[in-house]
Amino acid sequence: METNRLQWKNGFRDGIPIALGYFAVSFTFGILAKKAGLTAFQAVVISLANVTSAGQFAALGLMGASATYLEMATTQLVLNLRYCLMSCVLSQKLNSKAPFWHRFLLAHGITDEIFGVAVCKSDKLNPFYNYGLMSSAIPGWTLGTFFGVISGEVLPERIISALSIALYGMFIAVIIPPAKGNKILTGIILLSMLMSLFFAKTEIFHSVSPGFKIIILTVLIAGVAAFLFPVRKADEGCPDEERSLAPALREGGL
Incomplete structure (x- = not known):
């Protein structure tokens, strides 16, 4: 138990730089979500459930174009198919006796940055290390979305337009x-x-x-x-x- 707690702490610490980067990018997503007519709750749920910049930004464009559910689902599948491969790689780094639910949770929380940090760990990967990464990185992404939507409600239109360029940057x-x-x-x-x-x-x-x-x-x-x-x-x-x-x-x- 003590080892798991230490692994979680180490993962949480290593995930803080990821969270800071996520906050900046998802802030832009929140602004664009507000422009698309989404509420703060809807935008936060999207970020919390997806945790993928390419997929979420593409989804906003599809929503604005009144795309069908089939188009949205297929687009997300194509854009995020790489996470299946990343999940397989990390699964090989786990102990062979690790239960399925650990693999399931790790697969859900994989992003490019989380994978990059976790895959570089030597020896076997402790699932709680990944949970630590997720515990700091995912809230950073979600909070950035929330504050982006809120800012879109209070900031002047000129500033909002300027911040929207951050996506292209x-x-x-x-x-x-x-x-x-x-x-x-x-x-x-x-x-x-x-x-x-x-x-x-x-x-x-x-x-x-x-x-x-x-x-x-x-x-x-x-x-x-x-x-x-x-x-x-x-x-x-x-x-x-x-x-x-x-x-x-x-x-x-x-």
């Missing part, structure tokens, strides 16, 4: 660093922009709903990139250019 900050010096990734990012513009301006695609446009582009571009530029298992002979491709695709929402 976040996406730029995500794709630019890994794209530096990586011609493959730079080309894929440019291709994504051109394909999105093509889908938006071509008349034949006007009948395709925004939700399915996201699904088609995500599967198509990510699939072609994975086929043409496969990432081998991390080893000494793996070029940095190829090694950085997969996480960059993941983070870039592709």
